Amino acid sequence: MAGRWHDPQPVVRLIVTAAAMVGAMTGWAEAAEDRRGAALLTLASDFLSTGEALPALRARQASVDETFAKAGSYPFRIAGLADTGSAATLATDRASVSPDTLTLVPAAGIALTLEAVARRFGKAARAPALPGTGHRYRFVLDEDRSVVVDLSGSADSTGARVTKLVAIRER
Amino acid sequence: MIRNDLPLAAPRLAPPNGGGRTRATEGEGDGYGFLDTLRVAVATVGRKGGDIPTTRATIRDVTSLSDLAERYGTTTGQLILLNKGNPSIFDLRAGDTIRVPLNRQVVTVQEGDTLRSLSRTYGIPRDQIVEANGLAGGRLPPPGSQIALVPAASYGLGTKAAASAYVADVKALEHQWNALDPSERLQKLEDAINERLAARGVPPVNLVVSGSGGGGVYDFGTHTIEVSSAVLSKDGVTSEELLDVADTVYHEGRHAEQWFDMARIHIAAGRPAADLGMPRGVIRAAREAGGIDLDTARGRFANAMYESVYGAGAAHRNATLGALNDGTTVTDAEYAAYRRLPEEADAWRVGGMILNLWYG
Numbered sequence: 001m002a003g004r005w006h007d008p009q010p011v012v013r014l015i016v017t018a019a020a021m022v023g024a025m026t027g028w029a030e031a032a033e034d035r036r037g038a039a040l041l042t043l044a045s046d047f048l049s050t051g052e053a054l055p056a057l058r059a060r061q062a063s064v065d066e067t068f069a070k071a072g073s074y075p076f077r078i079a080g081l082a083d084t085g086s087a088a089t090l091a092t093d094r095a096s097v098s099p100d101t102l103t104l105v106p107a108a109g110i111a112l113t114l115e116a117v118a119r120r121f122g123k124a125a126r127a128p129a130l131p132g133t134g135h136r137y138r139f140v141l142d143e144d145r146s147v148v149v150d151l152s153g154s155a156d157s158t159g160a161r162v163t164k165l166v167a168i169r170e171r
Numbered sequence: 172m173i174r175n176d177l178p179l180a181a182p183r184l185a186p187p188n189g190g191g192r193t194r195a196t197e198g199e200g201d202g203y204g205f206l207d208t209l210r211v212a213v214a215t216v217g218r219k220g221g222d223i224p225t226t227r228a229t230i231r232d233v234t235s236l237s238d239l240a241e242r243y244g245t246t247t248g249q250l251i252l253l254n255k256g257n258p259s260i261f262d263l264r265a266g267d268t269i270r271v272p273l274n275r276q277v278v279t280v281q282e283g284d285t286l287r288s289l290s291r292t293y294g295i296p297r298d299q300i301v302e303a304n305g306l307a308g309g310r311l312p313p314p315g316s317q318i319a320l321v322p323a324a325s326y327g328l329g330t331k332a333a334a335s336a337y338v339a340d341v342k343a344l345e346h347q348w349n350a351l352d353p354s355e356r357l358q359k360l361e362d363a364i365n366e367r368l369a370a371r372g373v374p375p376v377n378l379v380v381s382g383s384g385g386g387g388v389y390d391f392g393t394h395t396i397e398v399s400s401a402v403l404s405k406d407g408v409t410s411e412e413l414l415d416v417a418d419t420v421y422h423e424g425r426h427a428e429q430w431f432d433m434a435r436i437h438i439a440a441g442r443p444a445a446d447l448g449m450p451r452g453v454i455r456a457a458r459e460a461g462g463i464d465l466d467t468a469r470g471r472f473a474n475a476m477y478e479s480v481y482g483a484g485a486a487h488r489n490a491t492l493g494a495l496n497d498g499t500t501v502t503d504a505e506y507a508a509y510r511r512l513p514e515e516a517d518a519w520r521v522g523g524m525i526l527n528l529w530y531g
Binding site: 065067068069070071072073075085086087089093095096097098099101103126127128129130131132133134135138140143144146148152153154166168170 | 352353354355357358361374375376377378379380381388390391392393394395400403404445448450451452453455456480481485488489492493494495496497498509515
């Protein structure tokens with residue numbers, strides 16, 4: 001039996017090569033996820049800075065539904081980045097006290113974590129949950145700007161990812 | 172996990188064994204079939220039985236008392252209590268008229284519940300719970316039984332006047348529907364809820380749509396109510412579809428009213444407004460409105476919700492809502508726990524008024 005494997009080097013080389021390829025692919029996938037997560041955070045960050053949502057969305061080839069434009073609601077999706085459910089809500093009524101918001105629902109496969117959001121926006125505090133969003137955290141940037149994220153599980157649990165991110169900008 | 176045909180963001184979560192509708196969740200099936208089979212005409216009468224606001228229902232088909240209780244979001248015990256002067260209550264026939272509660276809210280009695288604990292949790296006087304449910308000997312029924320929790324006094328969106336006026340506005344919208352574009356329909360709904368909120372000093376909420384097709388959530392962080400775009404975008408809306416949206420908006424509008432009261436309580440106690448996570452305009456309005464006297468029945472009721480969200484009940488509340496969203500199947504117990512949260516019990520009770528008034 002041993003004779004059949006008297007020269008293991010080619011097999012070892014093959015295994016090492018395959019492992020390297022899998023590792024590279026995994027790393028590539030993770031890097032792509034990171035890039036997409038980072039892109040979402042950049043969208044949120046830019047909105048918080050400028051108060052403009054639509055130009056940035058269009059620059060990313062977002063498909064924007066303008067059915068409710070007169071009411072200030074713009075549902076949108078960006079293929080591979082933000083799922084249906086994402087929306088920009090902008091002021092149309094001066095009497096309204098609701099802030100402008102940009103809501104981002106990460107596309108499937110984007111494992112955006114609370115830690116990644118925290119690296120961009122600072123320290124989060126647990127916020128009261130809503131039905132449908134059991135784990136909610138809030139980042140306060142200043143008195144006019146904040147970010148709320150909903151997580152798929154407890155922040156302490158492995159694999160908890162952001163299911164929704166809302167950038168909030170007071171008028 | 173939560174049924175995948177339900178909007179994950181919907182706060183008025185359907186029961187785990189429900190038919191996917193968020194209304195009439197005490198019932199079964201499609202949530203509207205009862206309107207065909209029961210065929211009960213409802214007429215509001217502005218009467219009270221005990222301290223329970225009621226409306227009048229005319230029986231068109233023979234049905235059981237328990238079916239009626241289920242359809243009106245109450246208990247057989249409360250139906251009997253509200254109709255104690257009506258000898259036909261145990262032998263209902265087509266054409267009979269009975270009194271049903273205007274509110275729709277029952278919660279399931281759990282192991283360890285006492286009248287005292289329920290009174291404290293919900294801010295409802297013990298005597299009120301006894302009277303509203305006709306509890307013999309002043310004792311709670313056994314665990315698993317249902318009881319109705321109704322505050323001693325109605326206020327805001329919980330009043331019959333507010334709910335009736337709102338229903339009238341939405342019915343007017345029904346007639347104009349096809350002449351309006353989706354944005355205008357949304358605006359009309361927004362106006363309808365905001366007129367009732369304004370009467371209590373609550374700043375106007377913003378109704379927004381998401382692209383997910385789901386909807387029905389009040390987000391206190393933005394003071395917005397998210398509604399489904401599907402019905403609003405559709406011409407030729409049915410009465411049932413509009414009722415569903417109207418009920419949703421009213422339920423969520425009640426949450427807006429609750430959070431405004433929570434802000435008033437929080438700020439009056441000298442706690443940092445920033446802890447609330449609410450928009451500046453809401454905080455300002457709450458500050459101007461001043462505190463709520465916590466020594467009144469009304470104050471105790473509002474404070475029970477504040478304690479649930481921002482006080483001693485916060486950890487329990489987060490755990491309860493976390494269990495609904497942990498990726499596993501929602502159990503009956505988890506759903507019942509959600510419905511027992513004070514602010515949800517109240518919103519279901521008040522939002523349910525729209526259903527009980529709609530066909531009047």
